[in-house]
Amino acid sequence: MLNFFLWVVFLGTLKCVLSGSLGNPCNWRGSGLSLEPRSVEHVLLHCVEGTVEWLYPRGALRLRLVPRQPMASLGPGTGRNSVCIKPAASFQGAQLYLEKDGELQLLLSENELSRRSRVLCFSWRPHQKVALFMQATLQWDISRRIAAFRYELRSDWDGQQTLPLSKLSMEGACRPCDNTEILMAVCTSDFVIRGNIRTVKNDVEMQESVIAVSATRVYRQKFTLFKPLGHSVKSLGNIKTPLSCGVRSGPGSFLFMGWVHFGDAWLGCAPRYKDFKRIYEAAMANSENPCEIALE
Structure with missing residues (x-):
């Protein structure tokens, strides 16, 4: 792996693309087919979300996410940046690595069928x-092979606002x-639904529960x-949560709040509505509400 990375760094044939294809900075x-077998194409993506689609993979791609929007405005950050990748279910022809501080870490192997279409x-x-x-x-026949994925870039989220799709955040995602x-959550969630x-x-x-x-x-x-x-x-509508949380169907009215991730709603907080109303009215009486919502 190290020899391969050194070969990449000192490679003579480098091609740089300053934005996405056809002038699209996000995708x-x-x-x-336009690459030599031992060349690397450099791509800059200037948005916080978009897609990458590599047809007939040959050589290598190095993709840097450089959003024009300041990272501080992407969410309630904690000094760390986060990106999530959702490979296409038909991801073929390439292996995906994370390059951090000059070292490569394998994220997705072409043969790792169980992780295709999951979020990394x-x-x-x-x-x-x-x-x-x-x-x-290396393939004798590269036809019909497409390595594609969607990406989302945000500043890191804390506690219940942590992305519930990372293995490191499962415990936080299930905690009440x-x-x-x-x-x-009432003020900052992507959706607030009773x-x-x-x-x-x-x-x-998929290790998911769909509510x-x-x-x-x-x-x-x-x-x-x-x-x-x-x-x-x-x-x-449907709301997703990690399967490990053990969500079960039950009676009563709830206030569902959470985040939209790759077009899906993911659960953050879901108190019973009567409990939320009690908490909200107590905070209102003490002028401790960060924002207001119309109660029924």
Whole structure:
């Protein structure tokens, strides 16, 4: 591995792309057919989220995420930056590495079918030099092979706001929110929904639980996650959480709050509505509410 990395560093044939394909700074799409077998194409991506699609992989890609938006504005940071990668289910033809401070760490092998389409997250300090490195695997026939993934870049999240998709954050994702976290989640979450649990389906392969929710009130949603069904006053939608949290279906009204990640809603805090109302009214009486929400 070390010899390979030294070969990459001192490689004579280097091609640099200052933004994504066709002038798109968020997404990159290219073909390995334009590369020599032992060359590296350098790509700069200037957005906090986007896609990479490498057709007929050959040689290698080195991708740096350099958003024009300041990292401080991407979320409630703790001095660390985070990126999550979601490989396409059909990811083939390459292996994906994390390059941090001059060392390579394998994130995804072409043969690692169990991790395809799962989300891989990692973080780093601002002073560290980080890039993604994709090395094409040796193939006699590179046709029909596409190495593609989606990425999201944010500053790191604390506690219940930690991304629930990283193995390092599973414990935090399952821990119940305390009163302060609940009140902050109302202000900062991508969605705030009052509703009831219809069903809970467990996906063992993806290690996820999918909570089907019938929303009686949508306070806020960053994207259209919950949609009305026909002429019903209720909206339906799904919220995901790690399978290890052991979520079960139960009666009662809840206030669901959380984050949108790769187009899916992920659960942050979910107090029973009656408990949230009590916490909120007590904070209001003491002028300790970070923001306001209309109670019923």
